[in-house]
Amino acid sequence: MDEKSQIQALDRTQPGLPLKKGRVGTLTHDYKRHGTTTLFAALNLLDGSVIGRCMDKHRHQEFIKFLGTIDANTPVDFDLHLIVDNYGTHKHANVMAWLEQHPRFHLHFTPTVVLAEHGRALLRRDHP
Numbered sequence: 001m002d003e004k005s006q007i008q009a010l011d012r013t014q015p016g017l018p019l020k021k022g023r024v025g026t027l028t029h030d031y032k033r034h035g036t037t038t039l040f041a042a043l044n045l046l047d048g049s050v051i052g053r054c055m056d057k058h059r060h061q062e063f064i065k066f067l068g069t070i071d072a073n074t075p076v077d078f079d080l081h082l083i084v085d086n087y088g089t090h091k092h093a094n095v096m097a098w099l100e101q102h103p104r105f106h107l108h109f110t111p112t113v114v115l116a117e118h119g120r121a122l123l124r125r126d127h128p
Contacts (some may be wrong), residue, residue, distance in 0.1 A: 060089045086109055086110065
């Protein structure tokens with residue numbers, strides 16, 4: 001599961017020219033801005049499907065809404081293990097309270113840089 005914030009919502013001012021034999025497709029250099037969006041996405045490792053949702057902001061409230069989207073789009077008898085980074089939103093008190101009310105959700109946090117470096121040092125020491 002991951003988020004990508006500050007995605008530029010852009011639209012070209014004119015359509016590109018169609019492909020022709022010997023000529024590649026073209027796009028105009030100018031565009032209209034339509035603000036930004038945040039993409040939340042979760043990959044189902046069993047079948048390769050993706051649950052995704054765009055939202056205006058990137059806060060704990062939106063993260064909880066996305067957890068609700070995942071909850072609504074997965075079979076209720078599945079335990080859900082989400083691998084997330086250490087972004088503060090994922091550890092917010094309201095998120096933890098939501099997770100307590102939804103025990104089938106299990107968050108697994110990626111290691112921090114310091115922990116990852118420590119692990120690599122241990123591997124180098126044990127396996128030259």
